[in-house]
Amino acid sequence: MKKGWFEKKVRELSSIGGYQKPELQTDSLKLDSNENYVISKQFQSDLFSGAKKNSDVREYPLGGTERLIQAISKFSKIPPSFIGVGNGSDQILDLILSNVANKKTKILTSNPTFGFFEERCKLYSIPMISLPFSNNMKLDIKDFLKQSKNADILYLDSPNNPTGFQFSKKDLQKLIKNFDGLVIIDEAYGEFSNYSLANMVKTQKNLVVVQTVSKSFGLAGLRLGYFFANKQFTEVFNKVLQYPYPLSTLTIESGILALEKPLQMKNAAKVIKKERTRIIENLKKYNTFEVFESQANFVLFDAHGSYSRVYTALSEQGISVRKLGKIGNHDGCLRVTIGTKEMNSRFLLAIRDLLL
Ligand SMILES: Cc1ncc(COP(=O)(O)O)c(C=O)c1O
Numbered sequence: 001m002k003k004g005w006f007e008k009k010v011r012e013l014s015s016i017g018g019y020q021k022p023e024l025q026t027d028s029l030k031l032d033s034n035e036n037y038v039i040s041k042q043f044q045s046d047l048f049s050g051a052k053k054n055s056d057v058r059e060y061p062l063g064g065t066e067r068l069i070q071a072i073s074k075f076s077k078i079p080p081s082f083i084g085v086g087n088g089s090d091q092i093l094d095l096i097l098s099n100v101a102n103k104k105t106k107i108l109t110s111n112p113t114f115g116f117f118e119e120r121c122k123l124y125s126i127p128m129i130s131l132p133f134s135n136n137m138k139l140d141i142k143d144f145l146k147q148s149k150n151a152d153i154l155y156l157d158s159p160n161n162p163t164g165f166q167f168s169k170k171d172l173q174k175l176i177k178n179f180d181g182l183v184i185i186d187e188a189y190g191e192f193s194n195y196s197l198a199n200m201v202k203t204q205k206n207l208v209v210v211q212t213v214s215k216s217f218g219l220a221g222l223r224l225g226y227f228f229a230n231k232q233f234t235e236v237f238n239k240v241l242q243y244p245y246p247l248s249t250l251t252i253e254s255g256i257l258a259l260e261k262p263l264q265m266k267n268a269a270k271v272i273k274k275e276r277t278r279i280i281e282n283l284k285k286y287n288t289f290e291v292f293e294s295q296a297n298f299v300l301f302d303a304h305g306s307y308s309r310v311y312t313a314l315s316e317q318g319i320s321v322r323k324l325g326k327i328g329n330h331d332g333c334l335r336v337t338i339g340t341k342e343m344n345s346r347f348l349l350a351i352r353d354l355l356l
Helices: 005-014 041-053 064-076 088-100 115-123 141-150 169-177 198-202 231-241 249-260 263-284 304-316 341-355
Strands: 029-031 083-086 107-111 128-132 153-157 182-186 207-212 225-229 298-302 319-327 330-337
Touching (some): 029 341, 064 249, 088 115, 107 115, 169 182, 198 207, 198 225, 263 298, 298 319, 304 319, 304 341
Parallel strands (some): 029 319, 107 153, 182 207
Antiparallel strands (some): 083 225, 298 330
16 A cells, blocks of 8 residues: 555545535424424334333344344235345445445436435445436436446435435336346335335345335434345345344334334324325415425425525524425425424415515
8 A cells, every 4th residue: 555545545535525414403393304293202202111121232132133124024014034124224225335336337326316325326436327307307217218228226216305206116117127237226205105116026036125214104313224125135135244233222122113003104194195285286376386296205396596585584484494406407496394284384384475
């Protein structure tokens, strides 16, 4: 190694930039991170008191992930041998990328795609073929079928963050069946959409479907993600790629309790879907906005010339939305998370006061 190599490496890494987290705002109405406030705080209090009873953190959580996998299996009706877990789905995506891809692996995805995934590809210098969304924020399946011949990995967040778009089930199945390499379908927002492809891993050996409790169960701070894939890959992931103890005892125990009681999650998803329609219909009333359909727990809209004015006015009223700016030909994109009915009404009232 040449002298000064470490300083050079640090400089090189610092130029990558990294994932842009939203600004930390205290006391704001947090509609910027696709979290789920429809799940009550009582739900997590119950989980934590139950988890505390089952935990002894003097010990490593030996056997813990195996019990968690059993709970995921019961919840998803997919056998345990097809399931792996991680410290958030972020970590699962990262472990897959860092171990199976390299500078010569071409990844086919959409533009935009999940920001963290894109940042990790940059970090590992993995080339990406990014297919843009159309003007009405849809992807063209024909573009993907055509480009799939040039790629080694296909990554799609389904529904997509930040657009909320999801291919029809049939189209996505066709794309996966026609793809030779590894397919990663990220279903972080799957519970808010109309379908999941998790079952397809039983027959499709090159498919990994990633899910999380962050959005659907309102447990983003727990950092618990999981995936479904064929047995051979899952075994390698669990035994070789994953850390021996990737999840804390409290995460494991809370996760098991949450998955055993999916009713509140399912009810919350229903409320969120209904509220999503209300937000879309309301925003569509303003000519200033172009609003896009969504299958996730957020809505993307282009505020055009009013972009900065809307964002600043909302911030001044303590309402935090995600400022995205330019996406394709749309210059003024903002993304708002669907909150509780009360939160959404406050957001819509703030918009009305500003624009009427
Ligand atoms: C598409 C997508 N995948 C994964 C994640 C991360 O999920 P987790 O909290 O499980 O790391 C997010 C979070 O915003 C996301 O938007």
